[in-house]
Amino acid sequence: MFIKPGIDRTRFRENLAERMAASGKQPGEVAGMAQLEEAAFRDLALTGFATDEQIAGLAKGLGVEPHELAPRLSLRDADRGDHLPPEGRDVPESEFWMRRLGDGDVVRAEPPQEAQDAPKPEGVSQPGPSETPA
Numbered sequence: 001m002f003i004k005p006g007i008d009r010t011r012f013r014e015n016l017a018e019r020m021a022a023s024g025k026q027p028g029e030v031a032g033m034a035q036l037e038e039a040a041f042r043d044l045a046l047t048g049f050a051t052d053e054q055i056a057g058l059a060k061g062l063g064v065e066p067h068e069l070a071p072r073l074s075l076r077d078a079d080r081g082d083h084l085p086p087e088g089r090d091v092p093e094s095e096f097w098m099r100r101l102g103d104g105d106v107v108r109a110e111p112p113q114e115a116q117d118a119p120k121p122e123g124v125s126q127p128g129p130s131e132t133p134a
Helices: 008-022 038-048 053-063 096-103 113-117
Strands: 002-005 106-108
Touching: 002 096, 008 038, 008 053, 096 106
Parallel strands: none
Antiparallel strands: 002 106
């Protein structure tokens, strides 16, 4: 399962409120928010749950980068002993990661195209369907 860190919802809510106040704009006046009804915007501002597309639209409308508006969490990868990189990685579907997914600390994502197209190192072969590893 390929995942990446979720957004820091607390900092997102704080940053969104601060940027909106500084801009003097109403939610409907910010590009990326025109499609949100007032109630939907209140829910977004209160919960901090937003899609990457919503965050990108809000950031563009407020003149900031998405990572400035909605920073990603820094999560320790218990299996590898390091932090989950912002671009994500493939992890096992363990109880640990399923809990993080349920909490919104991580989100399912598509692997980057270069990772999907990366050639296998020479000398390493994957056993075929009729082959069994020695």
